[in-house]
Amino acid sequence: MSLKEDFRQAKEELSNDEKMLESAFKIEAFVKKNKKILLGLLALGAICFGGYQLKTYLDERRALKITKIFSEIQQNGQSEELMQKLKKEGGELYEFMQLSRAIEEGNQELLEQMQHASNPFVSKYACYELASLTQTFDSQKDYGAFKDLVLLQEGYLMISKKDFQKASKFLNEVALTSEFKDWALRIGHYGIAH
Numbered sequence: 001m002s003l004k005e006d007f008r009q010a011k012e013e014l015s016n017d018e019k020m021l022e023s024a025f026k027i028e029a030f031v032k033k034n035k036k037i038l039l040g041l042l043a044l045g046a047i048c049f050g051g052y053q054l055k056t057y058l059d060e061r062r063a064l065k066i067t068k069i070f071s072e073i074q075q076n077g078q079s080e081e082l083m084q085k086l087k088k089e090g091g092e093l094y095e096f097m098q099l100s101r102a103i104e105e106g107n108q109e110l111l112e113q114m115q116h117a118s119n120p121f122v123s124k125y126a127c128y129e130l131a132s133l134t135q136t137f138d139s140q141k142d143y144g145a146f147k148d149l150v151l152l153q154e155g156y157l158m159i160s161k162k163d164f165q166k167a168s169k170f171l172n173e174v175a176l177t178s179e180f181k182d183w184a185l186r187i188g189h190y191g192i193a194h
Contacts, residue, residue, distance in 0.1 A: 066090035095122045148178040156187055
């Protein structure tokens, strides 16, 4: 019995080895047949990986350059030369700094320029700040995330002008889910009570 089992086991091992060898021949034939395509894909993968690494390296260098310029501005103040460097290297940071300066100085002209910033947040915030500064809100403008705050301010301005009907209209437009809804209700109540 043991001889039959040994024979069967040897036969199974040979069969498995034969299948493995057959698979290896199939893979070898596939590689030979598609050698150019496989080498092309490998080269493409290497180029993509290299490109990604290069982009990451250049982005890091740019970030370090922008950080250095920003650090110089913080230490030495805003000189025209440094601001132009920052504008060239890090446009969005330049826009944020310009917006900050415009708000700090109450500079309407600069706020008007910043309404056309490439960064959507800077653009919307400049619109809001300019309208808030001049107390002229335009219902046609898109104030983005500041819409409810604009409505709240418009309502308050109408209350201060004793136009309670318009105030109520603005304050009621504040979204129910807005964190300013409670303030809108309070301001509306204040207007009615006084």
